[in-house]
Amino acid sequence: MTIRIRGGRVIDPANERDEICDVFVDHGRIAAIGRAPRGFNAEWVIDAAGLVVCPGFVELGARMREPGFEHKATIASEARAAAANGFTTIVCTPDTQPVMDTPAVAEHVNQRAARTRAARVRYLGALTVGLEGKVLAEMQALKDGGCVGVTNVERAIVDTTVLRNALAYAATAGLTVFLQSEDHWLGRQGAMHEGATSTRLGVAGIPGAAETIAIQRDIALVAETGVTAHFCRLSSAASVKVIADARKAGLPVSADVGIMNLCFTDEDVDGYDANLHVRPPLRSERDRAGLGLGVKRGQIDAICPYHEPHDADAKAAPFMLTEAGASTLDAFLPALLECAERGLFDLPAAIRAASVAPHRVLGQTGGDLSPGQPADICVFNPRAEWTASAAALASAGKNSPWLGRKLTGKVMMTIVDGRIVHDGLDARR
Amino acid sequence: MRQANIQLDAEGRLKHFLGIEGLSRDLLTQILDNAERFAPVGDRAVKKVPLLRGKTVVNLFFEPSTRTRTTFDLAAKRLSADVLNLNIESSSAKKGESLADTLRNLEAMQCDMFVVRHQTSGAAAYIASQVAPHISVVNGGDGRHEHPTQAMLDCFTIRRLKKRFEDLTVAIVGDVAHSRVARSEIHALKILGVPEVRVVGPRTLIPPQIEAMGVKVFHRFDEGIADADVVIMLRLQQERMQSALLPSAHEYFRVYGLTEKRLKLAAKDAIVMHPGPINRGVEIDSAVADGLQSVILQQVTNGIAVRMAVMSMVMGTQAVGSAA
Structure with a gap:
């Protein structure tokens, strides 16, 4: 398949490109930018005038819910939703049932993903058996089975010796460990950020220290074990500094922030909207600003949706009794554009954080539009307005905190390895 | 929202x-x-x-x-x-x-x-x-x-006995962190025009940033109750000791229990309230609970x-x- 994407604003942060030009795709790869290669004959010509053409987005921690929770979502439904929203790679977490702590479970994911012509699906293996924080998972086998890293997701490993050994073993296996750090004891009773709003609402709070204490503990063990660690979903401004200091000290650490923590604060929880019940919690305005600044300064590498689709029942209860997590794939681009609009960081920085940066976290090349690279491309209309109704969400999870809101920005086309996997432009040969 | x-x-x-x-x-x-x-x-x-x-x-x-x-x-x-x-x-x-x-x-x-x-x-x-x-x-x-009807019945009791809200000092004492009564009470008293609402208790029982609700925070009992026209005592649950918020009921009474002697620090005609059920000898002394200044049964x-x-x-x- 040969494709010419004509006249779009090409934003390719890795190559510091931001200009109106054409993109040529041939045999799954970027053939050229600007001028057509000699003898190029486009089978598909896509008119991208007024649109942005950029590297496809990467999600580092989606709950795909399969196997075990197919009533919430499936690999097929969410891989398609990812493609519809500009994602070319989506990494799923191992907190399925059974847990992905053996290659056999992971193989199921691979097979399902292969059947869906949508975003590329990768997975994180479990760091400990059953995510219970007691026995190390067979990380070497998981790696041979294709996992891109290991994680214990949000379940804190309370026993520091187990954590230290897990990190050391992951280092031996050459695997990156994805850590969502929260102190078990300070976090276990809370359901939102501890502050004036939690006090007024009478909801048990999770203090900011729950995160900084855990990150500091984890970093001390990273220093001892030499493992490459990626800190997921930072929620507090203080954490940004802890990560930056660790980097300054030369430790192999990276970090990301979930889109929710850049868009909402604890004050938004005022109406007890269960779709704002997320882990880590939405923190103060100061924290949100600090996280935005962290992205701007490059202290936070990536921005991810951390998509957690739920069925209606999971959220049909008073706030504190609902399952945590929000469906975020569909509003990701509009939310990212809004952050840029508000001046948290500029548009190329936003695209860098959503595309090239997560590729680097995964230890991969890609995420750029250099000739020869796999053609993973997102084409979006930065001015298209739409309303986030349940029907308008591509994800099976309708638990979006943006429900009912008017959003600006819509993905029009997604290309994975040179194949059009989402086409909102009705492209013609 | x-x-x-x-x-x-x-x-x-x-x-x-x-x-x-x-x-x-x-x-x-x-x-x-x-x-x-x-x-x-x-x-x-x-x-x-x-x-x-x-x-x-x-x-x-x-x-x-x-x-x-x-x-x-x-x-x-x-x-x-x-x-x-x-x-x-x-x-x-x-x-x-x-x-x-x-x-x-x-x-x-x-x-x-x-x-x-x-x-x-x-x-x-x-x-x-x-x-x-x-x-x-x-x-x-x-x-x-929130426990809004409790707050309204307390305000009703206060209005009957004190007539006006505009020149009152009200002290809410005890486990504010876990109390829905305290939260509703604070909102109601502020809305009705009470100029000074205080919360009094140890740092473990006063929730963070409660000042944002318009109250003054006191950790010392004697300062918190000084010249108060209304003293609202909150119930202390046994669980608070198990979750390491307090050492013991005994120590709590020693520091934050309302006794006749301490009540003398409040205004002369102060009234004592409690949403019930009371823990005698934990947050309130029997002599006060059954005393002349107590309006606990009127509240009911x-x-x-x-x-x-x-x-x-x-x-x-x-x-x-x-x-x-």
């Missing part, structure tokens, strides 16, 4: 009574005035008015309660409503029925009002968002969030009139002069 919006109808009248936060001074005053009109009903030989005749009120209690449930029960009966008392804690919830399904079933039985107590903050607002439009919800206490009596007022208002049959 504030829940105040969902408790008012299009004309600004009370549709549900979920919390004090966000309500106007006029509305709270109206509740107190209506309660004044209902108060004499309890002194009559026939303690009934026909305002809610033919209506069915369900007391939906997900958490144990004696005082609150009984006074809601009495209030509804004095308004001539039919009353159904449901202790969900020991029925549906254990059978695995979801909250939403319990509500559907009760709606199917054509009930008109739910009085709800639930151990989770925000439960009353959630239930109000789920019920059919003709049903009113009254919050009988949700987690640590007033609770019936206040709940009658609230129930009649949310049912759209606001009390008029002829009701009493």
Whole structure:
């Protein structure tokens, strides 16, 4: 398949490109930018005038819910939703049932993903058996089975010796460990950020220290074990500094922030909207600003949706009794554009954080539009307005905190390895 | 997004009574005035008015309660409503029925009002968002969030004894962190114009940034109670010791218990209140609880009139002069 994407604003942060030009795709790869290669004959010509053409987005921690929770979502439904929203790679977490702590479970994911012509699906293996924080998972086998890293997701490993050994073993296996750090004891009773709003609402709070204490503990063990660690979903401004200091000290650490923590604060929880019940919690305005600044300064590498689709029942209860997590794939681009609009960081920085940066976290090349690279491309209309109704969400999870809101920005086309996997432009040969 | 919006109808009248936060001074005053009109009903030989005749009120209690449930029960009966008392804690919830399904079933039985107590903050607002439009919800206490009828009956008691809110100093003492009474109380007193509301307790029992609610924080008992016109003591639960918030009940009484000697630091004519049930010798000395300045039992009596007022208002049959 040969494709010419004509006249779009090409934003390719890795190559510091931001200009109106054409993109040529041939045999799954970027053939050229600007001028057509000699003898190029486009089978598909896509008119991208007024649109942005950029590297496809990467999600580092989606709950795909399969196997075990197919009533919430499936690999097929969410891989398609990812493609519809500009994602070319989506990494799923191992907190399925059974847990992905053996290659056999992971193989199921691979097979399902292969059947869906949508975003590329990768997975994180479990760091400990059953995510219970007691026995190390067979990380070497998981790696041979294709996992891109290991994680214990949000379940804190309370026993520091187990954590230290897990990190050391992951280092031996050459695997990156994805850590969502929260102190078990300070976090276990809370359901939102501890502050004036939690006090007024009478909801048990999770203090900011729950995160900084855990990150500091984890970093001390990273220093001892030499493992490459990626800190997921930072929620507090203080954490940004802890990560930056660790980097300054030369430790192999990276970090990301979930889109929710850049868009909402604890004050938004005022109406007890269960779709704002997320882990880590939405923190103060100061924290949100600090996280935005962290992205701007490059202290936070990536921005991810951390998509957690739920069925209606999971959220049909008073706030504190609902399952945590929000469906975020569909509003990701509009939310990212809004952050840029508000001046948290500029548009190329936003695209860098959503595309090239997560590729680097995964230890991969890609995420750029250099000739020869796999053609993973997102084409979006930065001015298209739409309303986030349940029907308008591509994800099976309708638990979006943006429900009912008017959003600006819509993905029009997604290309994975040179194949059009989402086409909102009705492209013609 | 504030829940105040969902408790008012299009004309600004009370549709549900979920919390004090966000309500106007006029509305709270109206509740107190209506309660004044209902108060004499309890002194009559026939303690009934026909305002809610033919209506069915369900007391939906997900958490144990004696005082609150009984006074809601009495209030509804004095308004001539039919009353159904449901202790969900020991029925549906254990059978695995979801909250939403319990509500559907009760709606199917054509009930008109739910009085709800639930151990989770925000439960009353959630239930109000789920019920059919003709049903009113009254919050009988949700987690640590609000207990609005308790706050109104306390304000009713204060107004009867002190006449004006504008020159009062009110001290709320004890476990503010876990108290829905304290939160509703703070909102109500501030809205009604009390210039100084204090919260008094150790740092482990005063929630972070509570100053944002307009109160002054005191950690020393003697300073917190000094010259107070109203002293509201909060109940201390045994669990607080187990979760390492306090060393012991003994030490608590030593530092924060209200004794006759300490009460002398308050204004001469100070009144002592407590939402009950009291722990004698833990937060309050028996001599004070049973003493002349204590109005604890008046609070209970007033609770019936206040709940009658609230129930009649949310049912759209606001009390008029002829009701009493």
